[in-house]
Amino acid sequence: MLINLKENAKVRAKNVARCKERGIVLPTFKNMIDPSTVPAPIKKKLKTTGLWDVDPVNLFRITWHNEPVEQGGGFGKVNYIEIPREITGTKARIIALAGKWFPCGVHKVGATYSCLAPALVTGNFDSMEQAAVWPSTGNYCRGGAYNSRLLACKGIAILPAEMSKERFDWLKSMADETIATPGCESNVKEIFDKCHELDETRGKHIVIFNQFEQFENYLWHYKVTGSAFLEVAKELKIKAENVRAYASSTGSGGTLAAGDHLKDVYPNIKIGAGEAKQCPTLLRNGFGGHRIEGIGDKHVPWIHNVKNTDMICSIDDQDCMDIYRLFNEPDGIEYLKSIGLKDKDIANLQLFGISGIGNMLSAIKMAKYYEMEEDDVVFTVLTDSSVMYKSRLLELDDQQGKFNPVEAARVHSGALLHQGIDNALELGYYDRLRIHNLKYYTWVEQQGKTYDELNEQWYNRNYWKQIPAMADKIDKLIDKFNADVAK
Numbered sequence: 001m002l003i004n005l006k007e008n009a010k011v012r013a014k015n016v017a018r019c020k021e022r023g024i025v026l027p028t029f030k031n032m033i034d035p036s037t038v039p040a041p042i043k044k045k046l047k048t049t050g051l052w053d054v055d056p057v058n059l060f061r062i063t064w065h066n067e068p069v070e071q072g073g074g075f076g077k078v079n080y081i082e083i084p085r086e087i088t089g090t091k092a093r094i095i096a097l098a099g100k101w102f103p104c105g106v107h108k109v110g111a112t113y114s115c116l117a118p119a120l121v122t123g124n125f126d127s128m129e130q131a132a133v134w135p136s137t138g139n140y141c142r143g144g145a146y147n148s149r150l151l152a153c154k155g156i157a158i159l160p161a162e163m164s165k166e167r168f169d170w171l172k173s174m175a176d177e178t179i180a181t182p183g184c185e186s187n188v189k190e191i192f193d194k195c196h197e198l199d200e201t202r203g204k205h206i207v208i209f210n211q212f213e214q215f216e217n218y219l220w221h222y223k224v225t226g227s228a229f230l231e232v233a234k235e236l237k238i239k240a241e242n243v244r245a246y247a248s249s250t251g252s253g254g255t256l257a258a259g260d261h262l263k264d265v266y267p268n269i270k271i272g273a274g275e276a277k278q279c280p281t282l283l284r285n286g287f288g289g290h291r292i293e294g295i296g297d298k299h300v301p302w303i304h305n306v307k308n309t310d311m312i313c314s315i316d317d318q319d320c321m322d323i324y325r326l327f328n329e330p331d332g333i334e335y336l337k338s339i340g341l342k343d344k345d346i347a348n349l350q351l352f353g354i355s356g357i358g359n360m361l362s363a364i365k366m367a368k369y370y371e372m373e374e375d376d377v378v379f380t381v382l383t384d385s386s387v388m389y390k391s392r393l394l395e396l397d398d399q400q401g402k403f404n405p406v407e408a409a410r411v412h413s414g415a416l417l418h419q420g421i422d423n424a425l426e427l428g429y430y431d432r433l434r435i436h437n438l439k440y441y442t443w444v445e446q447q448g449k450t451y452d453e454l455n456e457q458w459y460n461r462n463y464w465k466q467i468p469a470m471a472d473k474i475d476k477l478i479d480k481f482n483a484d485v486a487k
């Protein structure tokens with residue numbers, strides 16, 4: 001079974017007792033997709049709760065529908081923006097979901113909840129005796145540590161030592177333990193090694209929720225993020241023929257799964273997977289370090305449905321850092337005002353973290369590569385927001401000199417308007433197979449998957465289709481669990 005839903009009655013009873021004691025109610029996939037279904041008493045409590053408060057009621061804010069306010073928000077439309085053409089320079093429309101308005105400021109709370117909730121309601125995780133381990137390149141462990149606190153269990157965050165100071169500072173108060181692994185963004189192998197070490201030394205005292213292999217992560221994005229895009233398409237009355245592409249980087253491969261949902265609805269859509277040019281694993285089996293925080297690599301995640309991927313977009317991390325400065329430095333903002341950006345568009349610049357900028361660049365490449373027209377739409381995701389990286393601005397000042405109006409014009413015309421289709425590869429059947437085959441080295445050689453499982457992913461046409469159907473089963477288990485807690 002791709003997601004373990006076998007029940008351990010004894011541990012489940014303990015989890016019920018713990019949730020009862022702490023007044024914890026769990027949201028279902030249905031609630032996360034459509035928060036109008038959230039029970040009235042919970043909506044009432046949210047009115048007096050801050051977006052980032054450590055309060056279990058915030059589990060119900062694991063949705064794209066949060067009112068975009070810091071305090072007391074209810075639910076509204078999906079949080080998205082249309083990125084102005086003055087920025088993208090494309091004929092096509094580029095529309096991005098905004099992750100800033102999740103608790104912790106990032107949609108990764110969704111992936112972590114989706115991993116933890118089934119384990120909790122089946123009794124495959126003991127919230128009283130075990131610690132939840134969150135191996136990550138940054139935000140997944142933030143989301144995991146936060147959800148662990150909401151669910152009254154211990155959380156252990158694992159992330160590379162070179163991740164931003166903001167992340168480490170925040171984890172100090174949130175995680176029970178934070179483990180820094182050697183290296184940067186693309187040192188995922190070192191994270192896996194740490195997991196093996198913890199497994200050997202702490203055994204039954206921990207459960208490792210490995211986002212790179214857990215289909216719960218895929219499931220959350222397929223169902224929740226995918227449905228959010230469908231709502232946006234409906235709200236904006238975008239014709240099916242104009243939904244042309246979906247661009248998302250691969251960190252764990254979770255966010256990409258929203259593209260699989262879109263392809264089930266719009267079979268002609270192209271799915272583009274983004275990565276850093278400085279670590280072109282998907283493009284050329286390459287390796288290297290880079291600065292697009294959150295997209296870990298030198299491997300292909302187990303949950304990446306490679307057969308459904310149509311294009312690889314390798315993005316220059318220097319472009320991302322330059323644009324981050326353009327969007328955040330006063331001289332950059334002045335320049336953007338001078339080329340016609342409205343106040344609302346300027347305010348929206350805060351919605352872009354570094355990987356969000358990378359996703360926008362992948363979307364630009366796809367729009368140009370496929371020669372899209374004015375009515376065509378590329379969907380993409382802004383995973384977190386600018387607030388997570390402000391310390392990088394000072395570092396960049398030191399490394400590259402102060403940002404100034406000339407730099408602003410250079411970045412705008414170079415990294416944005418002249419972003420080309422270089423390092424974008426449209427995948428044929430055997431290109432996809434080449435990428436799929438890379439999974440062998442990580443997952444079969446190192447991480448204990450079998451040869452047969454790997455072949456299943458490629459040859460069994462129903463393999464990926466089994467996953468979305470599991471949301472209803474998990475919802476039933478959550479409903480039953482909540483009912484037992486309420487008894």
Ligand SMILES: Cc1ncc(COP(=O)(O)O)c(C=O)c1O
Nearest residue numbers: 139251252253254255294355383
């Ligand atoms: C900032 C940021 N961007 C992108 C990603 C990649 O998302 P996914 O893991 O869903 O592929 C992550 C993952 O942690 C992230 O933290």
